[in-house]
Amino acid sequence: xxxxxxxxxxxxxxxxxxxxxxxxxxxxxxxxxxxxxxxxxxxxxxxxxxxxxxxxxxxxxxxxxxxxxxxxxxxxxxxxxxxxxxxxxxxxxxxxxxxxxxxxxxxxxxxxxxxxxxxxxxxxxxxxxxxxxxxxxxxxxx
Amino acid sequence: xxxxxxxxxxxxxxxxxxxxxxxxxxxxxxxxxxxxxxxxxxxxxxxxxxxxxxxxxxxxxxxxxxxxxxxxxxxxxxxxxxxxxxxxxxxxxxxxxxxxxxxxxxxxxxxxxxxxxxxxxxxxxxxxxxxxxxxxxxxxxxxxxxxxxxxxxxxxxxxxxxxxxxxxxxxxxxxxxxxxxxxxxxxxxxxxxxxxxxxxxxxxxxxxxxxxxxxxxxxxxxxxxxxxxxxxxxxxxxxxxxxxxxxxxxxxxxxxxxxxxxxxxxxxxxxxxxxxxxxxxxxxxxxxxxxxxxxxxxxxxxxxxxxxxxxxxxxxxxxxxxxxxxxxxxxxxxxxxxxxxxxxxxxxxxxxxxxxxxxxxxxxxxxxxxxxxxxxxxxxxxxxxxxxxxxxxxxxxxxxxxxxxxxxxxxxxxxxxxxxxxxxxxxxxxxxxxxxxxxxxxxxxxxxxxxxxxxxxxxxxxxxxxxxxxxxxxxxxxxxxxxxxxxxxxxxxxxxxxxxxxxxxxxxxxxxxxxxxxxxxxxxxxxxxxxxxxxxxxxxxxxxxxxxxxxxxxxxxxxxxxxxxxxxxxxxxxxxxxxxxxxxxxxxxxxxxxxxxxxxxxxxxxxxxxxxxxxxxxxxxxxxxxxxxxxxxxxxxxxxxxxxxxxxxxxxxxxxxxxxxxxxxxxxxxxxxxxxxxxxxxxxxxxxxxxxxxxxxxx
Numbered sequence: 001x002x003x004x005x006x007x008x009x010x011x012x013x014x015x016x017x018x019x020x021x022x023x024x025x026x027x028x029x030x031x032x033x034x035x036x037x038x039x040x041x042x043x044x045x046x047x048x049x050x051x052x053x054x055x056x057x058x059x060x061x062x063x064x065x066x067x068x069x070x071x072x073x074x075x076x077x078x079x080x081x082x083x084x085x086x087x088x089x090x091x092x093x094x095x096x097x098x099x100x101x102x103x104x105x106x107x108x109x110x111x112x113x114x115x116x117x118x119x120x121x122x123x124x125x126x127x128x129x130x131x132x133x134x135x136x137x138x139x140x141x142x
Numbered sequence: 143x144x145x146x147x148x149x150x151x152x153x154x155x156x157x158x159x160x161x162x163x164x165x166x167x168x169x170x171x172x173x174x175x176x177x178x179x180x181x182x183x184x185x186x187x188x189x190x191x192x193x194x195x196x197x198x199x200x201x202x203x204x205x206x207x208x209x210x211x212x213x214x215x216x217x218x219x220x221x222x223x224x225x226x227x228x229x230x231x232x233x234x235x236x237x238x239x240x241x242x243x244x245x246x247x248x249x250x251x252x253x254x255x256x257x258x259x260x261x262x263x264x265x266x267x268x269x270x271x272x273x274x275x276x277x278x279x280x281x282x283x284x285x286x287x288x289x290x291x292x293x294x295x296x297x298x299x300x301x302x303x304x305x306x307x308x309x310x311x312x313x314x315x316x317x318x319x320x321x322x323x324x325x326x327x328x329x330x331x332x333x334x335x336x337x338x339x340x341x342x343x344x345x346x347x348x349x350x351x352x353x354x355x356x357x358x359x360x361x362x363x364x365x366x367x368x369x370x371x372x373x374x375x376x377x378x379x380x381x382x383x384x385x386x387x388x389x390x391x392x393x394x395x396x397x398x399x400x401x402x403x404x405x406x407x408x409x410x411x412x413x414x415x416x417x418x419x420x421x422x423x424x425x426x427x428x429x430x431x432x433x434x435x436x437x438x439x440x441x442x443x444x445x446x447x448x449x450x451x452x453x454x455x456x457x458x459x460x461x462x463x464x465x466x467x468x469x470x471x472x473x474x475x476x477x478x479x480x481x482x483x484x485x486x487x488x489x490x491x492x493x494x495x496x497x498x499x500x501x502x503x504x505x506x507x508x509x510x511x512x513x514x515x516x517x518x519x520x521x522x523x524x525x526x527x528x529x530x531x532x533x534x535x536x537x538x539x540x541x542x543x544x545x546x547x548x549x550x551x552x553x554x555x556x557x558x559x560x561x562x563x564x565x566x567x568x569x570x571x572x573x574x575x576x577x578x579x580x581x582x583x584x585x586x587x588x589x590x591x592x593x594x595x596x597x598x599x600x601x602x603x604x605x606x607x608x609x610x611x612x613x614x615x616x617x618x619x620x621x622x623x624x625x626x627x628x629x630x631x632x633x634x635x636x637x638x639x640x641x642x643x644x645x646x647x648x649x650x651x652x653x654x655x656x657x658x659x660x661x662x663x664x665x666x667x668x669x670x671x672x673x674x675x676x677x678x679x680x681x682x683x684x685x686x687x688x689x690x691x692x693x694x695x696x697x698x699x700x701x702x703x704x705x706x707x708x709x710x711x712x713x714x715x716x717x718x719x720x721x722x723x724x725x726x727x728x729x730x731x732x733x734x735x736x737x738x739x740x741x742x743x744x745x746x747x748x749x750x751x752x753x754x755x756x757x758x759x760x761x762x763x764x765x766x767x768x769x770x771x772x773x774x775x776x777x778x779x780x781x782x783x784x785x786x787x788x789x790x791x792x793x794x795x796x797x798x799x800x801x802x803x804x805x806x807x808x809x810x811x812x813x814x815x816x817x818x819x820x821x822x823x824x825x826x827x828x829x830x831x832x833x834x835x836x837x838x839x840x841x
Contacts, residue, residue, distance in 0.1 A: 039179070049167050049180045053194050056182070060190045083167075084179035093172035093179060 002030035003132075007100040008077070009091045009125070010038050012062040015138045019106035020066050022136055024075030026104070036066045036079045037094055039087040048083060056081070088124030095129055102132045109138040164188045164196050209795075217559075222372050224559035234456040237465050242382025244451050245470035247332050247444025247532030249385060250525045252392070252477045254339045255281070255441030256485055257500040258589055260492045262434035267422030268491055273431060278482030281438045282475050284632055288445045289471030291604050291629035293464045294622060295449040298607065300460035303543040304450035305603035310547075312606030316660070321599045322544055323659040325446065327652055328595030329537035332443060333530040333574035335592055337362050338585045340527030343499055347519060352497065355583035360575045362527050367571035370534040373562050381528045388525040389473060391518045396480030399508045403487050412506035414493035433643035439636055440589055441478060443596045445471070446603075447532045451539055484508075496586060533574070538566025548670035549663040590648035595656070597637035604630035692784040692819065693718045695775065697768055699788075699804060701737050704825035708788035711823050713746060716784070720753045722771055726762045764804060765811055776817065784819040785812055791824045 008023045010016050023034050038059040042048055063079035070077035084090035095103050105125055110117040116137070126133050166183045184190065187202035203224065205214045235243055259277050263270040299307040306325065310318025337359045345352025369380050402408055424430055448470065452463040481501065484490075490503045505518045538554070542563045545555035551565075558564035581587040607626040611619040641649055694712040698705045698721045705721075712719045721738075725731035735756060738744065744752045759767045776783050789805040792798060805822065812820050 048178060049169060051194075056190055056194075057192050064189065081182040082179050083182065084177075089172055089174065089177045090179040093170070093177060096173055097170070 003027060003032050003102040004030055005033050005035070005098060005100040006102045006104055007035045007037060007091070007095045007098060008066070008104050009087070009106075009121075010036050010062055010066050011087075011106070011121075012038070012058065013106065013108045015106035015108045015136065016062065016066060017069050018138065019104055019136050020069045020077060021073050023077075023104050024070055024073040026102070027075060034070060034075055034077045035094075035098055035100065036063055036070070036077045037082060037091065038063055038079075039082045039084050039090045041087050042083050042085060044085065048085065050083075052083075086121075086124070088121045088128065091121070091125050092128040092130075095131055100131055102134060103129050105133060105135045107135055107137045109140050162196070165190070220368060220371070221559070225373060225561050235454055236456055237462050237469070239379065239382045240448070240451075240455050240462065240466045241469055241473075242385040243535055244447045244454075244466060244532060245444070245474070246381060246385050246525060247336065247447060247529040248442070248470055249389065249444075249474050249477065250336065250339075250522075250529035251441040251443060252474060252481055253343070253501055253522045253526055254499065254585060255438050256478065256482045257492055258437035258440060258586075259434045260485065260490075260500060261418075261586065262430065262437050263426075264418035264492055265422050265424045266426035266430055268418055268420045268489075270422065270426045270430075271486075271489065271491075273434065275482055275486040277431070277435050277438055278478065278486075280435060281441055282479055284439065284636055285442055285445070285471060285475060285478070287629050287632045288442055288600055289467060290625055291600065291607070291633075292445055292449050292467050294607055294626060294629075295446075295603055296452055296463040296467060297460055298610070299449070300452050300463065302450060302453040302539060304446050304452075304540070305599040306450075306540060306543065308603040308606040308610075309599075312610045313602060317602050317606070319549065319660045319663050320656065321602045322540060322549070323656050323663065324595035324598040325450070325540055326537060326595075326659065327655060328443060328592070328599070329533040329540070330570060330573045330577060331588060331592045331595070332533035332536075333363060333366075333570060334359075334577040334581070335440070335585060335588045336526050336529035336533070337366075337574070338578060338581075338583050338588055340523050340525075340529075341583060342496060342585055343502070343519060343523035343526055345497070347502070347516070356579050359578045359583045363530065363571050363575050363578065366527065366530050366534060367567055370531065370538075370567045371558065371562055371564055381531045384521060384524040384528055387517075388521040389477065391514075391521045392477045392480070394514075395505060395508065395518055396477070396484065399484040399487075399504070400480070402508060403484075408488070409507055411488045411490055412503050414491060414498040414503050416494045416497060417491040418494055429643060432639045436593070436636070436640040436643045437589055439597070439640060440593050441474075442600075442636075443593055444529070444532050446596060446599055447536045450536045454535065454539065496584065530574070534567055534570060537570040538563035541566040541569070544663065547667075548674075549667045551666065552670075587648070590644040591652050593640050594637065594644070594649055594652045597633050597640055598656075600633035601630055601637050604633060690781055691716050691718065692782045693720070693775065693779050694784045694786055695719075695772060696721045696786045696788070697804075697808065698723050701734070701741055704788040704790050704823075706743060707825055708786050708823040709743070709752060711821070712784075712786045713752065717750070718781070720755060720775075722755045722757065722768065724757045724759050724764050724767050726759055728758060731756050731758050765807060768808060769811055769815075772812070772815070772818070782817055782819065784821060786821045786823060789822050789824045791826045793827055 003026060006023050006027050008019055010019070020036070026032070027034050040052060040055045040059055042050060042052070046052075059081045063081065067077045067079055080094070082090050082094065091103065103125055105122050107118060107122055118135075122135055126135065164184060168181050168183065169178055170181060171178055187199055188196045189199050191197040205211050256274065256278055259281075260271055260274055263273055263277075295304055295308055299311075301307065303310075304325075306318055306322040309321040338355065340362065341351060341355045341358045344358075345355060351358050372380075445467075448463055448467040452459050455462040455466065481504070484504050485500055488504055488507050490500050490507065492500050493503075499522075501522060502515075502519060505515050509515050509518075541550050541554040544550040545552055553565040554563065554569070556563070556565060577588070604626045608623055608630055610616075611623040611626060616622075641653065645653070692715070694716045696705070696708050696712045696719065698709070709719070709721060721744075723731075723734050723738075725734060735754075738754055744754070746752070755771070757767050757771060772783060772785065785808075787805040787809060790801060792801065809820050809822065812818055
């Protein structure tokens with residue numbers, strides 16, 4: 001199946017470069033548009049549109065880095081920065097707004113209580129997104 | 143969720159939104175009730191940098207018009223893509239490339255310095271050429287002293303500026319500026335002499351080049367300028383290769399020649415087209431010998447280039463600088479000694495008309511006119527030309543240090559898109575081309591001007607270091623002071639010899655130019671100091687003063703949309719607005735007044751009316767009556783004057799020639815008028831003649 005619009009949520013984890021490269025390779029045959037999005041989660045004691053300098057700097061940096069990786073892999077990543085109370089809800093909404101046909105989520109390999117851990121954001125996007133969701137889990141050795 | 147939320151940047155400290163026009167925040171409602179998120183949208187021309195600052199992206203640099211895009215493409219082809227400031231470190235030079243860039247002048251001097259010695263000695267007859275070898279050895283000894291002194295300069299002042307920095311900090315501003323002036327002159331001469339010598343070397347085997355040497359010299363300067371405008375590293379990559387080819391060719395020639403000499407298989411010595419006669423025109427006296435030594439000391443120019451350009455080397459700059467300067471001295475010493483030895487052993491004669499170089503004669507003697515001959519000649523020519531690159535490395539950097547110290551125009555400290563000091567590079571190219579043309583492209587004519595500056599710099603820098611070690615008693619000061627004192631003495635003595643012996647042959651020009659240049663540097667500094675004093679904010683706590691409401695004058699040539707727009711703006715900033723019209727005849731004045739009176743827009747909403755003054759100019763002059771009118775208003779009214787100019791902007795730049803540009807000329811005329819603010823209200827014209835919204839510019 002050829003995807004035309006792929007959303008890549010980026011959290012700044014070690015898996016981000018792999019996910020961006022994967023998105024480029026999936027999107028290349030159909031010349032898909034790639035959207036990289038980072039969501040700054042705002043605590044409930046602050047207004048939703050509060051200016052959070054440190055988080056903005058971090059977000060800008062990781063988006064710029066992802067765009068560079070995409071360019072090196074031969075693709076183009078349009079980046080966007082969001083602020084929301086919950087990252088998952090914003091990812092689901094932006095995927096709907098952008099009419100994406102695939103959300104490509106990255107998961108760093110982590111274990112908790114003897115089981116491989118899947119974050120709540122991944123879980124909620126998986127359950128809530130209108131389109132296809134592909135979760136890429138990092139190799140155990142990494 | 144906790145760790146995921148943290149990675150997504152959960153809020154810490156908050157501050158109020160700053161409402162910057164470069165960041166738009168829109169709150170959107172999500173699909174589920176209660177879901178909201180904020181989109182942070184930035185224009186593509188800017189991205190957010192650290193600490194809430196904005197950084198202009200490549201998009202901001204993209205030209206908007208097709209002419210601009212064409213110009214940009216041409217610039218990219220000539221100079222390459224822009225390099226961002228954060229990549230400055232990767233643009234630095236390593237030791238190997240640094241040697242190729244910073245040492246070309248010094249190393250290439252070996253190609254002609256010994257010839258200059260021989261040309262002076264030959265004035266006393268070819269028999270006097272037996273002194274070539276002893277003078278060559280004396281030059282190598284001075285070179286050794288200079289090189290050791292330079293390592294001290296680099297270690298003490300790794301921040302660049304070389305001899306200028308040492309002299310300024312240790313001896314004071316005046317000695318510092320003397321050094322700076324000397325080096326600026328010398329770098330200019332380096333470019334001129336190197337290019338002339340390179341053209342001469344090519345002219346040795348391509349006659350048409352010799353016949354048009356000024357043209358070819360200027361063309362080569364332009365070419366090297368372009369290479370340098372591409373940035374230090376790229377220039378280094380272009381210019382380092384020929385240095386190593388030259389060194390290998392020279393070492394090969396020296397070894398081959400030495401083998402012939404020591405095995406007694408000396409081939410017959412080649413003769414240049416116009417050899418010096420065996421009988422001389424001057425007596426072989428001490429003055430002539432010293433003059434020959436002074437001419438050969440041209441070989442030492444460029445030895446200061448590494449100290450001056452240390453910041454262009456990779457970290458640790460000082461260590462790399464010292465390695466580079468030691469390598470340069472060693473390699474150069476070997477080549478100079480080898481060539482002097484070959485020239486002395488073969489009894490090669492210089493050419494009276496400079497048609498063939500001694501190097502060419504020596505090479506021809508050993509290898510004939512085969513492929514190796516051309517390799518030597520071409521590599522020498524290329525290196526001599528590229529030696530000019532040392533000037534292009536040193537001059538702009540020194541000029542930037544002087545500009546930072548406010549002794550040269552600030553433009554010299556500005557780095558272009560390729561991180562090169564573009565203004566300094568272009569200024570040097572122009573100056574060197576003028577010098578080259580003025581001296582007819584002759585190396586022999588240029589050489590007497592050369593070397594005074596560099597020895598002045600060496601002497602003052604070493605004297606400065608002597609003072610430093612003496613006053614500060616830093617670690618190892620005893621041996622350091624000994625080295626610097628020997629250096630100061632040796633270079634000072636050489637300076638005296640060079641200045642005395644070359645005075646009547648052209649050195650006087652440098653001796654006259656130098657104080658004038660120092661005065662100019664002082665004058666520039668005085669201007670910048672006065673400006674800084676005038677502009678300084680003495681009380682940072684003082685609130686911004688609200689200016690008095692001005693009297694606004696609006697020159698109106700014709701009552702059209704452009705004028706109406708300017709008048710509208712004028713009444714928005716002050717209630718005291720006067721329109722002024724300069725009429726070229728009584729009839730046109732009457733016509734304008736009747737149009738004005740028919741125009742109801744002159745009546746303001748509060749019942750007032752825009753005042754109109756009509757000036758008839760019987761000689762049809764526009765600017766002078768207007769300027770006098772502004773003067774008279776200013777005399778009678780204590781309020782500041784603001785002149786609002788209606789300016790019609792055509793759709794294409796070439797349509798400007800169809801309009802008189804009176805507003806432009808008036809703005810220029812009012813630029814230097816005190817107590818006057820000039821505001822330009824542009825009226826942009828589209829193809830269909832409709833008004834486009836345009837911002838108001840203040841001038």
